[in-house]
Amino acid sequence: MVTVRPPPPLPRIAAVSSSYSDPSRAGVKIKRLVLTSEGRTKLNTAPDRDFYAFPRFVTHVDAAFISALTGLYRERLAPEWAVLDLMSSWVSHLPQEVAYERVVGHGLNAQELARNPRLDYFFVKDLNRDQELQFEDCSFHAVVCAVSVQYLQWPEKVFAEVFRVLKPGGVFIVSFSNRLFYEKAISAWRDGSDYSRVQLVVQYFQSVDGFTQPEIVKNVPPKADASLLSGMMRLIGLYRTDPFYAVIAYRNFKPVYEEAE
Numbered sequence: 001m002v003t004v005r006p007p008p009p010l011p012r013i014a015a016v017s018s019s020y021s022d023p024s025r026a027g028v029k030i031k032r033l034v035l036t037s038e039g040r041t042k043l044n045t046a047p048d049r050d051f052y053a054f055p056r057f058v059t060h061v062d063a064a065f066i067s068a069l070t071g072l073y074r075e076r077l078a079p080e081w082a083v084l085d086l087m088s089s090w091v092s093h094l095p096q097e098v099a100y101e102r103v104v105g106h107g108l109n110a111q112e113l114a115r116n117p118r119l120d121y122f123f124v125k126d127l128n129r130d131q132e133l134q135f136e137d138c139s140f141h142a143v144v145c146a147v148s149v150q151y152l153q154w155p156e157k158v159f160a161e162v163f164r165v166l167k168p169g170g171v172f173i174v175s176f177s178n179r180l181f182y183e184k185a186i187s188a189w190r191d192g193s194d195y196s197r198v199q200l201v202v203q204y205f206q207s208v209d210g211f212t213q214p215e216i217v218k219n220v221p222p223k224a225d226a227s228l229l230s231g232m233m234r235l236i237g238l239y240r241t242d243p244f245y246a247v248i249a250y251r252n253f254k255p256v257y258e259e260a261e
Contacts, residue, residue, distance in 0.1 A: 028160045028161075028163050028164050028208065028209070028210070029160075029208070029209040029210075030156050030157070030160050030207055030208060030209075031206075031207055031208070031209050032156075032207055033156055033207070034155065034156055034200070034203045034204055034207050035153075035155070035156075035186070035188050036188075038187055039186060039187050039188030040153040040154070040186055040187070040188070041186065041187045042153070042183065042184055042185065042186060042187070043182070043183040043184075043190075044183035044184055047126065047129075048108055048126050048128055048129075048151070048184065049108055049126050051181075051184060052107075052108035052109045053109070054109075055090070055109050055111040055112045055115075061147055061177050061179060061242045062241065062242045064221075064242065064244070065177055065242040065243075065244050066093055068219050068244040069093045069146060069175050069244070069246070070093050070094070070095050072173065072175070072217060072246055073093065073094050073095055073098075073144065073173070074095040074098065076142070076171055076173060076248065077094070077098070077100070077141075077142050077144075077171070078141070079098050079099055079100065080099070080100065080101050081100050081101055081140075081141035081142055082100065082101045082102050082103075082104075082139065082140045082141050082142075083100050083102070083103045083104070083140060083141065083142045083143070083144065084103075084104050084106065084133075084135075084139075084140045084142070084143045084144070084162075084165065085103060085104070085105045085106065085118075085119070085143075085144050085145075085146075086106050086143055086144065086145040086148075086158075086162070087106060087107060087108075087127070087145050087146075087148035087149075087151070088105040088106060088107045088112075088113060088116065088119070088122070088146075089107055089109070089112045089113070089116065090112040090113070090115040090116050091116060091118075092105065092116055092118040092119065092144075092146075093146060094118050101141075102120045102121070103118050103119050103120055104119070104120065104121045104122065104123075104140075105118075105119035105121070105122035105123075106122065106123055106124075106125060106127075106133075107122065107124060108124060108125075108126060109124070110122070110124050127152060127154075127158055128151070128152065128153045128154065131154050131157040131158050131160075131161055132161065133161045133162070133164075133165050135165045136165075137164055137165065138165070138166065138167045138168070138170075139165045139167075140165055140166055140167065140170060141166075141167055141170050141171070142166075142170055142171045142172070142173070143162045143165070143166060143170070143171075143172045143173075144172075144173045144174075144175075145172075145173070145174045145175070146175045146176075147175065147176050147177060147179065148176075149174050149176055149201060149204075150176060150180050150185040150186065150189040150190075150197070151180075151181070151184055151185060151186070152186070153186055155204045156204065156207045156208070159172075159204050159205060159207065159208050159211075160208045163208050163210055163211060163251055166251040167251065168251055168252050168253070169250060169251060169252065169253055169254070169255040170250065170251045171248060171249070171250050171251075172205075172211070172248070172249055172250075172251075173246055173247075173248050174201050174204075174246065174247050174248075175244070175245065175246040176197065176201070176245050176246075177242045177243055177244060177245065178194055178242070178243055179242065188200060194220075194243060194245070197245070198216060198218070198245055198247065201214070201247040202214045202216070202247055205247065205249045210251060210252055211249040211250070211251065212249050212250045212251075212252070212253065212254050213249070214247050214248065214249045215247070215248045215249065216245070216246070216247055216248075217244075217245070217246040217247075217248065218243070218244060218245045218246070219243070219244040220243040220244070220245075221241065221242075221243060
């Protein structure tokens with residue numbers, strides 16, 4: 001006898017809190033602005049909501065990157081935590097076997113977010129127009145942002161908001177590679193190197209008073225040689241090309257967890 005399981009329910013649109021308090025009123029301080037006015041500019045100045053109006057049901061990084069990211073989430077995010085997936089899409093790359101208290105997704109395309117099986121709720125918002133996250137202070141144990149930080153024009157304000165909605169000891173994981181929608185990335189990111197991009201995200205964390213010293217996790221493949229074999233491996237997708245970077249910091253302190261025996 002074959003048992004057919006019903007499909008998981010679609011995520012619901014999140015009801016945002018009416019008791020929102022901005023970072024300054026919650027005691028969150030932006031120590032300095034990292035980006036210049038020029039550094040915030042984009043080649044494509046059309047509203048981001050227009051650019052993302054049509055759903056893209058694709059992954060923007062390779063399988064090795066996704067595996068590294070899922071492994072990092074498995075290591076840093078505890079079961080039963082409340083997680084905010086910032087700038088998400090139709091996949092969150094959270095480990096499938098881990099049950100969280102709730103996962104709230106944010107993005108710019110409702111169709112993509114509605115297809116994401118890990119989300120309990122989602123909301124659509126352009127963070128380049130409005131950086132407020134309308135949740136109560138200390139709402140989440142973790143916030144994650146995968147391969148999207150390069151599009152933020154006011155990252156200092158967004159990181160301050162993330163700090164506000166994190167619980168004390170909560171973690172913010174920002175991951176990225178070298179792929180991007182070139183015309184939608186900010187100038188400071190678009191014109192930089194992988195090293196400078198890592199340092200840029202480090203500075204975003206350091207611009208907000210209270211984050212711990214940022215931790216850098218990276219897995220960078222060796223440079224490909226010009227041999228015929230390497231060329232064939234790249235052609236059939238066996239040669240990894242996407243470097244993995246993550247910058248991690250905690251609100252106020254990094255918790256120490258005892259391993260279960």
